[in-house]
Amino acid sequence: MENHFTNIKSLIEKTKDKIGKPVSSEVVEATIESLGIREKDTKDDFGFNSIKDLAELVFYELTTDKYYIGAKNEKEIEVERTQPKIIQLKDYLRVKTQIFFQYYSLGIFHLLPVLIQIAAIVVFGYSLWTFVGFNEIQSTAVVLGVVIGLVSTGGFVQVIGKQASFYWNYEDYRMTNKTINYLHKVGMLSIFFVLTTIFLVNFFFHIYPYEILFVVFAYAFLVGMLLLMLAPLHTIKQRWVITFSIFLGTAVAIYLKETTPLLIFVTHWIGIAVAIIIAKLFLVAYFWRLTKNKKSISGNNIKVPVLLYHNYQYFFYGIFIYVFIFIDRILAWSSGIDKNLPFLVYFEKNYELGMDLAILVFLLLAGVLEYSIASFTRFIDIGQKITDHKTPEVFNNQLRKMYWQQVLLLFVTSAFAFVLIYYIINASWGFEGQFNQTLVQLSIKVCVIGGIGYVLLAWGMLNSLYLFTLGQAKKPLKAIIYACLLNIFLGFILSRFFAYEYSVVGMLFGAALFVALTLKANINYFKNLDYYYYAAY
Incomplete structure (x- = not known):
């Protein structure tokens, strides 16, 4: 019994x-x-x-x-x-505040690598790939190398963020590691393919001397590889390694510059290589510890056709974002309206200074983008749990209201960013005080127009992040392609027939089109958010 x-x-x-x-x-x-x-x-x-x-x-x-x-x-x-804890409606404000301070401060903190570079330039006139003593030919080679490196790998960075995150969120660490290594390898081959294509074009048309081309290729390869190595650190939430590797690479480069007779180019290359090696060694050690006693959940082989099918739209979006950012510079530097250019694309200092100041606005908005997407992903799941199935419009309206609050925050932060730039331009401790140079009116004009353009670009990217969250990648991709085309068309006309600095107007209107198209998609998105949420999962 x-x-x-x-x-x-x-x-x-x-x-x-x-x-x-x-x-x-x-x-x-x-x-x-x-x-x-x-x-x-x-x-x-x-x-x-x-x-x-x-x-x-x-x-x-x-x-x-x-x-x-x-x-x-x-x-x-x-x-x-x-699953996330269900939160009552009365707790929304408190939770939103917590998420804001957590992710906004996190986004600003992750600007530390950029701040390290700015500090190095102010103190030493030198950073990981810049030097205030470069002449225009040297600057042309370096900037072109950086542009080619970023554009060549931008698509792979986007795919790493998308596909590696998929496996990471399912705790399939072996496939996360395999995916990252595969995309690193293919990304490196992509850089070689781009550089080979440029070499062949230059071989037939003699656009640049081979000495300049060698410098361009060295920077392109190293900057591209650095971007590839740093990209997974966002996915696996080890972003401190980005700051550490950039800091150490910069420190090594500065030490070599100050204590050795090496060329500035060589000290840059060694510094970037140090940052690459640190990031790669960390990834190898980190995943070895994480996977040594675990099996893959999703299999042991990467299915390339499946990888391509699920990620090709994100890949091209990543490429076109970088293309959009650099179009106005390339058009301005190749105008020749005010002077004869020695090369097809030739660095122009005053224009670049204006755009460097303008991009500070975009960088300072990183915290808003980080917070916005974190709060959206958190509350979209909570909202569907606490909303009655008979009233989906309540769910949609709550998320739409949150979106417009984040857009407002974007503009408030932008206003503070413009105030900061005003003081950088006019204060005694600002640009003139640090570099003993006065910004010409052309640079200030480019800075203002470019800064507004970057605010709109950030808004368009915020819209795109919302759409990406539930797998709606086609519309942001089409929007950035149309924005690039308008940027090229308008920037070309204005820089060739009026003044070269007006290529920035093409960037401004391109960014406005990007916002308009993604905003239209987002409005429709929020009207049917319950459907998109259901379809995504």
Whole structure:
């Protein structure tokens, strides 16, 4: 009898773990049979004549005993453990405030590598790939190398963020590592392909001397590889390594510049290589520790056709974002309207100073973008849990309202950024005080127009991030392509027939078009957000 009682208690626990609270005794009967218990075993093991009688007892205990009321099966318990906590509507403001301070400060903190570069330029007149002592030919080679490196790898960076995050979120660390290594390899081959193509074009048309081309290629390869190595650190939430590697690489480069007779180019290359090696060694060690005793959940091979199918839109979006950012510079530097250019694209200092100041606006908006997408992904899941299925418009309206609050925050932050730039231009401690140079009106004009353009670009990227969250990548891709075309067309006309600095107007109107198209997509997106959320998962 005592053995029967123990077996029955054990059976009740097993049934509870498998199905939670049962809806009928027939379900319990089927569960008992699935556990391998046979009709002929019930008398000896449990003291019942049949499985049906045993099932009725188990059903009664699970539905009436206070200990089992509200019982959940193993899967329900796991979902409850891993899913975000449901938050009441009255707690929204408090939670939003917490998320804002967490992610906005995180986004600003991750500007530390940029701040390190700015500090190095102010103190030493030198950073990881810039030097205030470069002449225009040297600056042309360096900037072209940086542009080619960023554009060549921008698509792979976007795919790393998308595909590696997929495996990372499912804790499939082996496939995360394999994906990162595969994209690193393909990204490196892509850089070689781009450089080979440029070399062949230059071979036939003699656009640049080979000495300049060598410098361009060295910077392009190293900057591209650096971008590839740093990209996974965002995905695996180890962004401190980005700051560390950039800091150490910059420190090594500055030390070599100050203490050795090496060329500035060489000190740059060594510094960038140090940053690349640090990031790669960390990734190898980190994933070795993470995967040494674990098997892959999704298989051991990367399915290239599947990878391409799921990520090609993100890949091209990543490329066109970088293309958009540099179009106005290339058009301005190749205008020749005010002077004869020695090369097809030739660096122009005053224009670049204006755009360097303008891009500070974009960088300072990083915290807003970080906060916006974090709060959206958090509250979209919470919202669908607390919203009645009969009123999906409530769910949609709540998220739409949150979106416009974030747009407002974007513009408030932009206003503070413009105030900062005003002081950089006019204060005694600003640009003139640090570099003993006065910004010409052309630079200030480019800075103002470019700064507004970067605010609009950030807004368009915010819209795109919302659309990406639920797998709607086609519309942002089309929007950035159209924006690039308008940027090229308008910038070309204005820089060739009016003044070269007006190529920045093409960037401004291109960014405005990007916002308009992605905003239209977002408005439709929020009208049917419940549908898109359901379709994505």
